[in-house]
Amino acid sequence: MVVTVTVFTLCLWGGNALPFEWLPHDEGDRWMVATAFATVAATVTATALGWWAQHVPDEPPPVVPPSHVSQHATATDHSSAVQTGGDQNNPAPGSGSPRPGYLKQRATASGHGRIVQVGGDQNLAPAEDRDRP
Template identity: 80%
Template sequence: MVTTVAAFTLCLWGGKTLPFEWLPRDEGDRWMVATAFATVAASVTATALGWWAQHVQDEPPVVQPSYVSQHATAADHSSAVQTGGDENSPGSGRARPCHVEQRATASGHGRIVQVGGDQYLAPAGDGERP
């Protein structure tokens, strides 16, 4: 907005004060031509800046790495899954934890899966995790 107003003001001032041979000599006509020129210049400036603003990509927010601590116990036929990062979110772009601590205890037929970073599980046909 400020740039558009500045473009209008600069063009209006230039059209009124600079000695262009092709501008009319009459004061009223000179103001009219300068105002029309300044309006067109401000419109072009606003259109160009609007187009540029639509095409500027915002930088993704910086996520500070964190500390992850997980503890799991699985017994008999139970299972536990520990993921230090994202699960089933490929390409999230988030920072991975800088420190992952995972502790697990399994007994019997218990099953534990531990992943320190991101894990993408493709869908399995029988509902089981791959």
């Protein structure tokens, strides 16, 4: 806005103060021509600045360092354990979250124990989700 007003003011002043032979000699006509010129110059300036402001690139998203995940699970008899290195049912299936930079999963099962290990995201269907511990 400030630049547009400045351009208008300078063009209006220049149209009246500078001695151009092709401008009318009558002061009223000279003001009219200077005002028209200043209006066109300010409009072109405002349009160019508006276009430029819309095309300025946004800041890139912040870089998230990879996480470190270390998990240990033991399942005995009829128990079960689930280890997930990423998100479980969050975010929505298909969107995926970044996998951890360091993932260590250790599991021990005995008897009828059951262990599920997933290195990334685990997106279960609603029925499967209810059956998990």
